[in-house]
Amino acid sequence: MIEATESMIKQQVVGSVIADDVSPSFDTFRFKANANEYVYPGTLVGTDVGDGKFLIGRISASIEVNPHESASRAKVREAMQIEADYPEEELSTNIYRVYEADIIEEGFLKGEKLEISEPADMAKAGSEVFLPTETVIAQAMGFEKDPKKSLCLGQTRIATDVELTTDSEQEPPNNVLLKPQFIQRHLFIGGTTGSGKSWATGILLEEINKFVIPIVILDSQNEYIALTEGLDGKVLKPGEDYTVRLSSLTETEVLELVPTLKGTLGQELLAYTFIRLKRRLLAREEKTKGQLSFLDVRQSGFGLSELLDEMKEDAPGLEMKPLSQRLAIQRTQTSLERHKFLGEKTNWVNLLKEHPVINVDCGELDQNQLQLVVGATLRELQNLRKKNLIPPHVIVLDEAHLLVPEGQDSPCKQVIRENVRIGRHYGICMILITQSPVDIDKKTIRQCNTRFIFALEPDQLDSLRGVKADATDDMLKRLPKMPRGSCILSGTYETIKHAIPIRIRSDRKTPPGGEAPNILDEVLQWHSNSQIAP
Numbered sequence: 001m002i003e004a005t006e007s008m009i010k011q012q013v014v015g016s017v018i019a020d021d022v023s024p025s026f027d028t029f030r031f032k033a034n035a036n037e038y039v040y041p042g043t044l045v046g047t048d049v050g051d052g053k054f055l056i057g058r059i060s061a062s063i064e065v066n067p068h069e070s071a072s073r074a075k076v077r078e079a080m081q082i083e084a085d086y087p088e089e090e091l092s093t094n095i096y097r098v099y100e101a102d103i104i105e106e107g108f109l110k111g112e113k114l115e116i117s118e119p120a121d122m123a124k125a126g127s128e129v130f131l132p133t134e135t136v137i138a139q140a141m142g143f144e145k146d147p148k149k150s151l152c153l154g155q156t157r158i159a160t161d162v163e164l165t166t167d168s169e170q171e172p173p174n175n176v177l178l179k180p181q182f183i184q185r186h187l188f189i190g191g192t193t194g195s196g197k198s199w200a201t202g203i204l205l206e207e208i209n210k211f212v213i214p215i216v217i218l219d220s221q222n223e224y225i226a227l228t229e230g231l232d233g234k235v236l237k238p239g240e241d242y243t244v245r246l247s248s249l250t251e252t253e254v255l256e257l258v259p260t261l262k263g264t265l266g267q268e269l270l271a272y273t274f275i276r277l278k279r280r281l282l283a284r285e286e287k288t289k290g291q292l293s294f295l296d297v298r299q300s301g302f303g304l305s306e307l308l309d310e311m312k313e314d315a316p317g318l319e320m321k322p323l324s325q326r327l328a329i330q331r332t333q334t335s336l337e338r339h340k341f342l343g344e345k346t347n348w349v350n351l352l353k354e355h356p357v358i359n360v361d362c363g364e365l366d367q368n369q370l371q372l373v374v375g376a377t378l379r380e381l382q383n384l385r386k387k388n389l390i391p392p393h394v395i396v397l398d399e400a401h402l403l404v405p406e407g408q409d410s411p412c413k414q415v416i417r418e419n420v421r422i423g424r425h426y427g428i429c430m431i432l433i434t435q436s437p438v439d440i441d442k443k444t445i446r447q448c449n450t451r452f453i454f455a456l457e458p459d460q461l462d463s464l465r466g467v468k469a470d471a472t473d474d475m476l477k478r479l480p481k482m483p484r485g486s487c488i489l490s491g492t493y494e495t496i497k498h499a500i501p502i503r504i505r506s507d508r509k510t511p512p513g514g515e516a517p518n519i520l521d522e523v524l525q526w527h528s529n530s531q532i533a534p
């Protein structure tokens with residue numbers, strides 16, 4: 001509850017409730033807007049219902065009434081070749097706009113305190129309709145109050161949305177303050193290229209970092225290197241200073257890495273030995289459950305040389321001829337050695353102790369390698385987390401549609417799905433980012449309970465039908481017309497009560513990365529530097 005006076009509730013009067021065949025009702029009210037007062041799909045408005053109570057509605061539709069522009073009058077003017085000559089809305093007696101608002105909450109002024117509850121009243125025809133203050137909006141949406149104790153992401157006032165005549169000079173307050181605990185229920189960020197996803201992720205990560213929660217970024221586009229360095233984190237490069245253990249891959253992944261063995265007895269040998277070593281590993285872990293020392297964990301798992309040695313041991317049992325045995329081992333060795341990211345297990349325990357952010361720079365990996373590195377990394381982290389050897393942490397996956405694709409199965413998809421399903425209990429918080437919601441597994445994003453939807457093409461928006469919460473189609477369609485950095489924040493009732501347009505903060509602490517190069521400048525530079533060959 002907050003201290004509230006009339007001025008803390010109302011920001012500006014924008015119109016008055018009208019009576020017609022659908023308004024007012026228990027679900028909606030319509031109002032005639034005052035001249036030059038504009039609101040947009042998603043804007044929150046309020047209207048008094050008496051006894052200190054007021055309803056909070058969200059704009060869902062609008063129409064303009066202007067009899068001078070009826071088809072017949074416009075036709076007459078066209079035929080007679082005369083200009084339209086009628087007064088503007090401000091002076092007119094028959095031009096006006098009507099907006100419709102869906103009622104979402106009810107506010108109640110109890111003494112000097114503001115309470116928000118389920119709506120139970122109907123709007124009163126003739127009552128004024130006002131824009132509520134940011135404080136009312138924040139409370140109606142279930143946002144937090146103290147920016148220091150929350151993830152401070154931005155504001156619900158969007159410059160072109162509500163042009164305030166009064167304090168437009170003043171920077172609106174950041175009232176989008178989320179409980180840090182929301183990250184446990186995973187986050188989804190979707191939007192077309194350049195819409196502001198990475199910027200928003202940057203703001204989110206800076207805020208998460210405030211609570212010293214470790215962050216692991218699997219950075220497929222080199223977009224978060226500057227952010228990582230800005231937060232005193234460490235950037236690791238697969239194959240250089242970052243490797244995953246062979247034993248962190250799945251059998252399917254390993255077999256696919258050695259395509260030259262396909263259909264041969266050698267492939268059976270590889271599968272047999274790999275599965276046997278994995279089982280042995282599991283049995284060892286079962287036996288030492290709960291008593292693993294850091295050293296045990298570091299040494300657990302197996303690498304290439306152990307696999308090759310054991311294949312030699314297993315070959316006679318499969319009745320392989322010495323030549324095919326040698327060939328199988330040789331092919332396994334050459335194929336696997338080619339992947340420089342396979343090697344020793346990374347010491348996550350120390351890494352997370354020493355650095356607040358770890359960025360695995362996957363920019364140079366192809367899609368298959370990316371899936372392997374992400375899958376193996378997530379398995380290693382999940383394993384350590386389940387044993388409580390590393391703290392709860394946040395994992396950021398950019399280009400997530402490549403990792404959890406819709407309609408295709410991959411081992412990497414399995415571990416991501418598992419993380420979203422059980423991560424909440426283990427303290428593994430996933431942030432999934434994509435420019436292509438059509439291509440991402442819907443089951444996975446449905447489990448991400450807080451969602452940021454940026455501008456998207458209509459076909460991409462269609463694919464988000466199941467996760468848009470109570471955001472209306474008009475709200476989503478308007479996104480491309482809103483300033484850069486605007487998105488619809490939505491979720492489930494426990495996280496974000498109602499979908500609402502928000503504007504992400506512009507004051508990043510860390511530099512944004514991965515900016516698109518200016519190709520015109522680069523081409524000019526190339527021409528001026530290069531000499532014409534003789």
Ligand SMILES: Nc1ncnc2c1ncn2[C@@H]1O[C@H](COP(=O)(O)OP(=O)(O)OP(=O)(O)O)[C@@H](O)[C@H]1O
Nearest residue numbers: 192193194195196197198199435484485504505506
């Ligand atoms: N909230 C914001 N405040 C200020 N500038 C912003 C904001 N959001 C985005 N921008 C600007 O827009 C640019 C593009 O945004 P961003 O890099 O986040 O796009 P993206 O959605 O990640 O695109 P891509 O899919 O191509 O990676 C940023 O570099 C930044 O200059």
Ligand SMILES: [Mg+2]
Nearest residue numbers: 197198199223
């Ligand atoms: Mg980006």
